[in-house]
Structures are given as C-alpha cells and as structure tokens.
Amino acid sequence: MEQTIQNQRKWSVSGGSWVTADVYGEPDAAGLVVVPGAMSDAHAWRHVATALDAWPSVTVVNRRGRTPSGPLTGGYSLRTEVEDLGLILDKCPGTQALFGWSYGGLIALLAANDRPLRQVIAYEPVMRPFGSHVLPDLQAAEERADREATVEIVNQKIAGLDAAQVETLRADPQGWADLRRLSRPAYAELVALNAAPPPDELARRADRVDLIIGQCNHGTAPYGTSFDDVRRRVTRAGIHVLPGQGHLAHLQAPAELGRLLNGLATAR
Structure with a gap:
C-alpha cells in the first residue's frame, strides 16, 4: 500500500539552526530514515517515500541549508551533518534502517561509526576527493x-x-x-x-550495510569511482545495481528504486 505523508517534524540543532522532516506512514512507529544529498531536499524524495511499504514509517530529512530547515551556520562541517543526524535518530527511537543518497549516503555511513544501527543503505555515496x-x-x-x-x-x-x-x-x-x-x-x-580525510572504515557499527549503484555509473567517474572508494571502506557490504539508472534514480525511476529498497528490507 502506498505511504502518504502524515506530518512534518522539526528539531533544534547546533548553532541556533533547525532541521525538519516529512513523515510518511505511521508517525509514531519505528521505520526508515532517509537522508537526501546535495542539490536535493525531502520534497524531491516524495515519490520514493510513497512507494515504500516495507517499513511502517518513512522519515525524510530536510538537512540544514534547505527550506524549511534552518541555515548551515558558522563552523559547518561534515561532522555537523553527522551530529544533526544523530539527534534525529535519538528522536526516532528504534529506527529499523537508515538510507542515504550521495552526500547523504556518506553522512549515513559515518553515523554508523558513532552508534549501532540495524541496517544502513546508501545509494552512490560520495567521498573525498569527489x-x-x-x-x-x-x-x-x-x-x-x-x-x-x-x-x-x-x-x-x-x-x-x-x-x-x-x-x-x-x-x-x-x-x-x-x-x-x-x-x-x-x-x-x-x-x-x-575538508577532512575519511576514516579507514565506514559503517563499522552497522549490523548490515547495503550499497546501491546505478547501472549507468558502474565503474565510471565521478559517481562510480567514488562509490568504489566508499566500498573499499565498508566491510561485509551487500552490493546492488539498479538497472538502467544513474545518480538521479529518485527523480527518474522512483518506483523502481522503491521496489529495490523494499526488497532490501524484506531480506533482513
């Protein structure tokens, strides 16, 4: 059954800023948290979110720097993003899985160095020197x-x-x-x-990691080569290829991406 948006949430974060999220499905149920990357926001992920039915709730984050969330603020860094996500996960207890796209994928993988997580999924995560x-x-x-x-x-x-x-x-x-x-x-x-070199290992406290790449980017710069850099730093990751797609699968093939993500949930 297609998920529908139920409410929007807002949390205060460091530097006097704030982050918001669109919540689909059962707002009080543990489920999937989605972290979009650069040049993207929660609204851009609405068609994927409505296609996800393997989790009782889907919380799509609007990271700081995009409306209606607050500004980046001074001292902004990759660590700022990881700390923001940690706060959100604290406010969403029992999160079953964490999914990040592109820059959001790196943020999700780093968050799984800080805390234990059941499952982390990342679509074409990027890392330095991207x-x-x-x-x-x-x-x-x-x-x-x-x-x-x-x-x-x-x-x-x-x-x-x-x-x-x-x-x-x-x-x-x-x-x-x-x-x-x-x-x-x-x-x-x-x-x-x-700005900072990545750790030697990513998602080291995750029980399960699934990395996704679009078929069109497999082995090709810049997204495929950065994906390979990430993959070398994730042990025991499942690798999945989305046929016929590139970096913008959430816009160009949201139903297909949704089916893949649903399948990864049921395979837990």
Whole structure:
C-alpha cells in the first residue's frame, strides 16, 4: 500500500539552526530514515517515500541549508551533518534502517561509526576527493551569489551533463527555480565533503550495510569511482545495481528504486 505523508517534524540543532522532516506512514512507529544529498531536499524524495511499504514509517530529512530547515551556520562541517543526524535518530527511537543518497549516503555511513544501527543503505555515496576540482569555480560563483552559475557548474563539471542537457533543465522554469534554490548550500557542502580525510572504515557499527549503484555509473567517474572508494571502506557490504539508472534514480525511476529498497528490507 502506498505511504502518504502524515506530518512534518522539526528539531533544534547546533548553532541556533533547525532541521525538519516529512513523515510518511505511521508517525509514531519505528521505520526508515532517509537522508537526501546535495542539490536535493525531502520534497524531491516524495515519490520514493510513497512507494515504500516495507517499513511502517518513512522519515525524510530536510538537512540544514534547505527550506524549511534552518541555515548551515558558522563552523559547518561534515561532522555537523553527522551530529544533526544523530539527534534525529535519538528522536526516532528504534529506527529499523537508515538510507542515504550521495552526500547523504556518506553522512549515513559515518553515523554508523558513532552508534549501532540495524541496517544502513546508501545509494552512490560520495567521498573525498569527489568534486574537488570545481571548488575554485564554485567559490567564485558563491562570492557573486550567482545561483545560475552554481547550478551549471554542478550539472556540467561534476555530473557531466552537456550544454544541451543543461538547457533542457533550464527549459523547465519551476524545475530550474528549484535547482537554483537547492544550490545555495552546494559550495559549503562540497568544501565540507573534501575538508577532512575519511576514516579507514565506514559503517563499522552497522549490523548490515547495503550499497546501491546505478547501472549507468558502474565503474565510471565521478559517481562510480567514488562509490568504489566508499566500498573499499565498508566491510561485509551487500552490493546492488539498479538497472538502467544513474545518480538521479529518485527523480527518474522512483518506483523502481522503491521496489529495490523494499526488497532490501524484506531480506533482513
């Protein structure tokens, strides 16, 4: 049965900021916590969340830096994200599984170094030195508050889209406006991602780890090669390939991604 959104939650976090989450299914039941990555928010994951029925509840986090959550605040770092997620997990006792996408996947895997978790699932998690080559360009765009340039840099110089594909994105006024809005924390997040070396082992306190990669990115830079870097740091991980998909499966094939995630839950 398709899950429906039941309520929104809000928690205070460090630096005077706050984070929110959309909760689907039974709001008081233990279930799955979803951590989106950069250039994404809880709203972008709504079609995946409604396709998930293997857990009684699905809590989709709006990380700080995206509306309606609060600002990144001074001293923002990857550790800030892990601490925010730890607070959310404290407020969602009995969480059955934690799922993260991209930058959110790294955050989830690091959280499983801090605390025991039953299951961690990560879709194409990224880690240092992912995207480091565009930091000067993103910094220049940030100093000009040029959101157009930020979106173009992320999509062309990181994701590898060509100019025609970017123009196709721009042709959708609402979609382009959403990308501009979501690009606000992109530079700070990429700085944080590359600021500190990752630990030798990830998710060391998780009972089970499942790593997912889209078939189109398998072994291909930047997402496939970063995935391989992560995989080398996760022991005993199950590896799963989503056929015909790339990094944006949550937007392009939410039902297929939902079925894969449901299958991983029932395989516990």
